[in-house]
Amino acid sequence: VTGPQFEPTHERALTPAVGPARDVDGFVRQFLRELNYTQGVPLSRSTLNDQYLALARTVRHYLMQGWIRTGKRRRDAGDKVIGYLSAEYLLGRQLDNALLAAGLEDIAREAMKECGLDVDLLRSQEIEPGLGNGGLGRLAACFVDSLATMDVSCIGYGIRYEYGIFKQTFEDGRQVEVPDSWLALGSPWEFPQPDRAVQIDFGGHTERYTGDDGRERTRWVPAWDVQAVPYHLLVPGYRNGVVNTLRLWSAKATNAFDLQLFNQGDYAEAVRAQTFAENITKVLYPEDSTPQGRELRLQQQYFFVAASIKDFIRHTLPADFDLHRLPERIAFQLNDTHPVIAIPELMRILVDEHDFEWDEAWDVTKQCFDYTCHTLLPEALEVWPVDLLGRLLPRHLEIVYRLNEDFLARVREQFDGDEVRARRMSMVQENPVRAIRMAHLATVAATKVNGVAELHSQLLRDKVLPDFSEMWPDKFTNVTNGVTPRRFVRIANPGMSELVTEAIGEGWLTDLERLRELEPFADDAAFRERFRAVKAGNKERLRQLLHHRDGIDLPEGHLLDVMVKRLHEYKRQSLKLLHVVSLYQRLLSDEVDPESTTPRTVVFGAKAAPGYFMAKETIALINAVAATIDADERVAGRLAIAFPANYNVTLAETLIPAADLSEQISLAGKEASGTGNMKFALNGALTIGTDDGANVEIRQLVGDDNFFLFGMTEPRVAELQAKGYVPGDVYASSPRLKSAIDFLASGEATGGDPSRAAAVVDDLLSSDRFMALADFDAYVEAQEKVEATYADTEAWTRSAILNVARSGFFSSDRSMRDYLDRIWNVSARS
Ligand code: Z2T
Incomplete structure (x- = not known):
């Protein structure tokens, strides 16, 4: 080639x-x-x-x-390129965005x-490319959109999965996964470039040898290889004529590989080998924050970063380029640890293939990488067992060992031979199995390490990587996430966009802080009226969609209460469900006049990782409760639950602009940022939320009066954890909680079948790792405030408008400006 x-x-x-x-x-x-x-x-x-x-x-x-x-x-121009390395891009539909960008x-x-x-x-015919799990993948898509709109040179490198995130269906209320064949009906947005394929090696062993110059060198003798074929996708900037590139890699069997076997007469084996090679990019791993240490996943990671680096050096840089100057031309951004194997790969290229001295190579490598961490959950921090890594990438394992040795020598030197510290900081974990801690490798190599919201970055420094932030305080920084207003405001909410433009003029879509100019309109009764009309129109649009898409008929005139995100215990869909059960009970009791309550429809949208038992049980439980409430005439018109299957970017674009209330109720200290929260606020929903992730910043900006805060703070959570959290005690001491849980456990909320609720209820009562019970009373109280505020239509609308006016900060354009200024040291052209 x-x-x-x-x-x-x-x-x-x-x-x-x-x-x-x-x-x-x-x-x-x-x-x-x-x-x-x-x-x-x-x-x-x-x-x-x-x-x-x-x-x-x-x-x-x-x-x-x-x-x-x-x-x-x-x-x-020889621009410095931002090489965004991400295993996921959750792009959403392309046509709407392309039409908008091109005007x-x-x-x-x-x-x-x-x-x-x-x-x-x-x-509506387009099947969205769902090449990501959730927030992390969607963030990558927002970032490349912003960079194109800001005319910054960026190549988004990733994987062209033949099957993206599975399509979720429900059978008897339980999640059943169906393969997402997004390519089956044609893929008009991509350009395959088979002539630009590169070879990617795997396996084998390493050898020492003496070079012509007498120097001792190492070479990797791989055992097998595959071809990486690039497909490029267009990333158009908003009406500026700029179109950047997404380069997604697809695996194809190497001819030589097949032929060898074929020549030995084993045709079947040759075909099997081809299947084996092409499996690498067959499917996206559907685990959002609990990666399974699977060999194929490591193959995917190495496959796409090795292809990307090779392609950049060979095809994007001029032919005679001096690699000592690589950092002048590229900043690789590591989107979590998935692409971190790029670090030893670049070392290998420089040392083994370009004759760099080790230290010289390390100096260049360090300057080429920055690392973004997206989590606080210990189980989400990737580690790769050394037997697996050594089998697949023997040279890379050697390189990591050597980097670690050098690094630990520095630690011992700086900290007086503190061996305990050295062990904590090591890139190599010894127990339960010897494995490489990818976050440590990334942190040591990266010029900058960032978290994705203020609180998250603080906890990253203090709790996840404290030794590293002590050693390199300046390495750590925060860049709060953002979302692209082109897709999530202009395309998703054309009615509101038109109203905003009428009020404050053009220009806000690429300068979102200008939404501030809407503030005075919050006090304008005629504007509020029109704002409500837009919301009502968006709700009607959602009603139509859910009717045709899911056969769900949403009641009219309800407060629309929406919780959409991956299903995970830390996000606490179960807390929301307990609240629903409690509302249901209240309606069935004689305590209150049903007519005096706020009619409410709760919409859930969530996919569970296929192997995540508790998440799947929670889905089945929500569906069972929804069916029970739906069938109960007594609460008709007052309370409804809808759980449309297969929540994705496309559904989000209709759902979010219709919402009144945004549910952001993770246990404080667990949600790194959240980005759905930003989309809701920008579309005029009020948030009920904990002091977690970007909620903290949303509340600061929109103001306490326009945000329903509840629950423990992170320090309080840590304190309770330390002292020993006993969910049974909370259950015993809160009558309303006890009543809701008993009701669930009895089967009354699940059509008389208690088995439906058993797993979730048992877990809440016995372990409740994310303390849903501890926050229940506070949550219910905050929901009562929601109802009181919603009853005052004008006050609610005022708050909704202020949410929009004060959320301009959450544009991903601002996030990109922060990366450019404080991480990449590149200036935007606009
Ligand atoms: C993911 O979507 C997120 C974190 C991960 O940690 C993995 C995945 Cl697939 C390894 C999410 C966070 O949970 C969310 O808080 C954040 O807003 C989002 O990444 C983007 O930073």
């Missing part, structure tokens, strides 16, 4: 093709061309999918000139109309 064979000099070779005319006629022509010549069907015989594909390819045409120009401009929405609508087609119907 070779790169460009010659430098094109002819004028035409340097000029990007002229795109289709930017008018309805030009769009129609291109669309029909795509339909007829690429799809191979006449309009009259075309299916919806044909039409969607032709539409997508048409829009793509309009972006290509920008992509070609952006690439050329960046190569000419083609109206033209496309008209053009489709001229063809007798409905652009909205075609948009």
